[in-house]
Amino acid sequence: xxxxxxxxxxxxxxxxxxxxxxxxxxxxxxxxxxxxxxxxxxxxxxxxxxxxxxxxxxxxxxxxxxxxxxxxxxxxxxxxxxxxxxxxxxxxxxxxxxxxxxxxxxxxxxxxxxxxxxxxxxxxxxxxxxxxxxxxxxxxxxxxxxxxxxxxxxxxxxxxxxxxxxxxxxxxxxxxxxxxxxxxxxxxxxxxxxxxxxxxxxxxxxxxxxxxxxxxxxxxxxxxxxxxxxxxxxxxxxxxxxxxxxxxxxxxxxxxxxxxxxxxxxxxxxxxxxxxxxxxxxxxxxxxxxxxxxxxxxxxxxxxxxxxxxxxxxxxxxxxxxxxxxxxxxxxxxxxxxxxxxxxxxxxxxxxxxxxxxxxxxxxxxxxxxxxxxxxxxxxxxxxxxxxxxxxxxxxxxxxxxxxxxxxxxxxxxxxxxxxxxxxxx
Numbered sequence: 549x550x551x552x553x554x555x556x557x558x559x560x561x562x563x564x565x566x567x568x569x570x571x572x573x574x575x576x577x578x579x580x581x582x583x584x585x586x587x588x589x590x591x592x593x594x595x596x597x598x599x600x601x602x603x604x605x606x607x608x609x610x611x612x613x614x615x616x617x618x619x620x621x622x623x624x625x626x627x628x629x630x631x632x633x634x635x636x637x638x639x640x641x642x643x644x645x646x647x648x649x650x651x652x653x654x655x656x657x658x659x660x661x662x663x664x665x666x667x668x669x670x671x672x673x674x675x676x677x678x679x680x681x682x683x684x685x686x687x688x689x690x691x692x693x694x695x696x697x698x699x700x701x702x703x704x705x706x707x708x709x710x711x712x713x714x715x716x717x718x719x720x721x722x723x724x725x726x727x728x729x730x731x732x733x734x735x736x737x738x739x740x741x742x743x744x745x746x747x748x749x750x751x752x753x754x755x756x757x758x759x760x761x762x763x764x765x766x767x768x769x770x771x772x773x774x775x776x777x778x779x780x781x782x783x784x785x786x787x788x789x790x791x792x793x794x795x796x797x798x799x800x801x802x803x804x805x806x807x808x809x810x811x812x813x814x815x816x817x818x819x820x821x822x823x824x825x826x827x828x829x830x831x832x833x834x835x836x837x838x839x840x841x842x843x844x845x846x847x848x849x850x851x852x853x854x855x856x857x858x859x860x861x862x863x864x865x866x867x868x869x870x871x872x873x874x875x876x877x878x879x880x881x882x883x884x885x886x887x888x889x890x891x892x893x894x895x896x897x898x899x900x901x902x903x904x905x906x907x908x909x910x911x912x913x914x915x916x917x918x919x920x921x922x923x924x925x926x927x928x929x930x931x932x933x934x935x936x937x938x939x940x941x942x943x944x945x946x947x948x949x950x951x952x953x954x955x956x957x958x959x960x961x962x963x964x965x966x967x968x969x970x971x972x973x974x
Contacts, residue, residue, distance in 0.1 A: 683729030860897025914962030
């Protein structure tokens with residue numbers, strides 16, 4: 549790494565490996581870059597690392613790419629570069645407009661404004677936000693410390709403080725936030741695909757955490773890096789300094805050549821600025837479309853003041869109504885074709901039937917509100933208020949409050965309560 553101490557370009561080869569390095573320093577910026585290429589059979593591995601330090605901030609970009617010289621070769625699955633871990637261990641996490649890298653960010657009830665900006669992509673951060681919503685119970689569906697370690701250097705892990713916070717946030721962000729323990733990925737300035745991860749979609753916590761990590765990693769590979777944090781940007785800075793050096797030497801022929809070069813460079817800069825403005829405009833359009841989109845599939849409609857109280861709730865209710873219409877629509881008519889196409893193109897999430905069965909299981913032999921019953925109810929999204937006559941409220945919405953008997957009589961009492969409760973909310 550000693551070659552990075554010298555201004556300019558350097559290169560070194562050993563066996564199947566080649567290292568190219570760049571270093572540029574002036575009054576405004578201190579930057580360096582390495583490109584490490586290793587040939588492994590038909591596979592070529594390339595690691596690009598770029599450092600850029602200015603008065604206001606410093607950034608490091610690390611990317612690992614794998615290409616094959618043989619079209620039939622299977623590329624190995626990608627992983628976070630080891631260099632990222634080493635940099636965090638030796639240098640620590642930096643500041644991304646107030647968000648510290650490498651550590652989970654636990655919100656408090658006073659952080660509502662920050663949460664709104666994070667969900668809307670307006671917090672000024674560069675790295676994506678992995679938002680862990682508060683579950684109904686006290687246990688998250690992911691291991692915060694483990695997931696934070698996986699995402700270190702790639703994304704900010706933000707942990708929501710409570711379900712009441714989630715409800716208040718929902719009203720502020722037009723229900724765009726994840727809830728009920730689900731995990732969502734939010735990108736600054738709508739710079740990437742929003743994704744949601746629900747515990748019920750995965751067979752284990754490990755699988756869920758790995759899926760979140762892979763989604764972030766794959767998205768970052770395709771994301772445009774900071775202009776100042778690329779190998780080519782450092783190379784260009786060195787070239788410009790060399791040109792200025794030759795100009796000062798007073799070579800007339802070179803001055804004429806450099807003048808033509810400057811004109812061409814100015815035209816390219818203007819073209820790039822125009823492209824940047826167009827990108828900004830398109831990002832604004834994307835944000836607007838995401839704001840008004842209520843559901844996918846080409847049809848948008850408002851659900852008024854209602855929002856999903858569990859994953860896929862409103863979509864399943866709508867699809868259930870459409871399913872009922874099939875029997876009333878005459879075969880071969882346009883109406884029948886439309887409802888059949890909707891049902892074929894949209895998958896029912898199916899949380900309600902599973903939740904009904906869990907309620908029946910919890911209350912089948914109900915005699916009193918024991919720890920096991922409380923755990924099942926909280927997992928389903930009920931807030932449990934203990935007392936002589938226990939009161940439960942679904943997802944904190946007082947419209948769906950239910951009073952359980954203090955002590956159960958026979959098995960029929962528990963099953964009747966289960967049926968009434970399921971009909972109320974599922």
